[in-house]
Amino acid sequence: MFVQNYDPLNNFALSVFCAALPLIILLYLLALHPGKDSQGRKKLGVDARFATVTAAIVALLIAIGIYKMPATQAFLAWFLGALIGLYPICWIVITVLFLYEMTVISGSFEVMRHSIMKITQDKRVQVLIVAFGFGAFLEGAAGFGTPVAVCAAILVGMGIAPLEAALLCLLGDTAPVAFGGVGIPMIMMGQVTGLPVNDITAMVGRILPFFSFLVPFWIMFTYVILLEKKSMSELFEVFPATFVSGISFALTQFFLAQHLGPQLIDILAGIVSIVCLAIFLRFWSPKNVWVADWAKEASKEYSAGETFYAWVPWLILVVIIIMWGTPSISKALGSVLVFKFPMEGLNGLVTKMPPVVPKPTVLKDAVFVLPLLSATGTGILIAAILSGLWLRLSGSQWGSAFNTTFNRMKAPFIVVPSIVGIAFLYKYAGMDVQLALAFASTGSAFPFFSSMLGYLGVFLTGSDTSSNALFGNLQKITAEQLHINPILSTALNSAGGVMGKMISPQSIVVALAATFSDRKVAEESFAPLFRSALIHSFLLAILVGLVGLMYAYVFPNLIPVVGK
Structure with missing residues (x-):
């Protein structure tokens, strides 16, 4: 039995x-270590695979050498996480990319993007619709990397x-994350703390709307000013649409969040945002429209x-994702073809200690669960197969889609x-x-560091x-010791955590895998993307x-009181 020690060096x-x-x-290697790219040019940051594997080795050495965790248990703990990284996380990404x-390959994507352009020809507003509104909808329906992969x-x-x-x-997939995956983060926080889920949801719903309003403006500022190097006047041109979206x-x-519970918040809010913006665009357009280069050259019109x-x-993807997230269907799927593999030598042999x-x-949770049917990635795979049949793909097209997807996933298969x-x-x-105890020792500043602890948890x-599962109970206990309402600290863990989503190496790898067809370029882009996302x-x-x-x-007085 390994008993955890929270001050092994006294x-x-x-x-x-x-x-x-x-x-x-890990942060140093990803963002600061000097190196060279494939053309011999100087750059900061090393290959993400090298950085994450190196950090894993160092973590194993510290767990074994400093924290005195038996070597077999340390490796099994890492191996369990690695398996979960492959399934369900990589499973979701590879199936989304396959779709x-x-x-x-079929040409339907060209038609689809043309239809989005018909809502508005302005690239700035198109970014709002896809990265924020549609991304929030997918986050609410599935989460776990799906919105970043699809929207990017x-x-x-x-x-x-x-x-x-x-x-x-990555910027767009922030404010919706706390209610993602049909409200799973809130449900998890309630389970680990024993606090009412709806109270935590209500408190998160009194924190994140500020950022739900702010993030569309942040996206536009980043795109227009920081990335495209345009003027402030060109940013102000789309503020009306940005305001409506946010x-x-x-x-x-x-x-x-105040009246319904966590399950449908992102799905409905995403739909409302898109619909309101679409209606608004029927009566308004920017003074100067940013028309995409491909749209200028496109002359073909498509019928309804x-x-x-x-x-x-x-x-099909949206319908199946919603089905897979529906509790009754999820429960039915989760009752068949579920395989459990306890990590013998780790499960039941680690003791967590106060506080x-x-x-x-x-x-006793060191068990790798393999739900073949109920996993979100399986639902997406079914959607991909049905879509391939709908699009009447030839055998060579099926093979080309698979080969391209697999090549894009070579780096994520190691990093995640x-x-x-x-x-x-x-x-x-x-x-x-x-x-976590270091954050908890901050006393009256703990509400500030509650969010930073959640931020760290989601980065990890x-x-x-998972961040709520890791730190939820600690947030509750520490808040009670400091005479702070635990509803606030647990809500801040989740609300702060959403901002760590964009610098999580998994999220960055998913985004790069979805955007770069050249695997080598995707790998070299990890460090600059990480640095950019880190600041935001x-x-x-x-x-x-x-x-x-x-x-x-x-x-x-605006914090919900348990039991009232």
């Missing part, structure tokens, strides 16, 4: 440093540069029947398992608690759900923390 600061060292090394490649691919197909498309979709989403998100035919694969739990607790493996190693070694795991995500996380302080000490 020096809290030094123990915290050791726990943080693999993450420090996308089918639509490209769509933007590239609409003429946005690959690296720009990836960054814009305010319609934010108000819907706020209202539903051709347009519907091209959209059917994506409609993260009320009393010593043996972890490595980083999720690190997260699980942290969990079983107690290194995650070591870092790539999932707001950190600033947004700070703003979430400041909102948390405001609620804690200025408007505490």
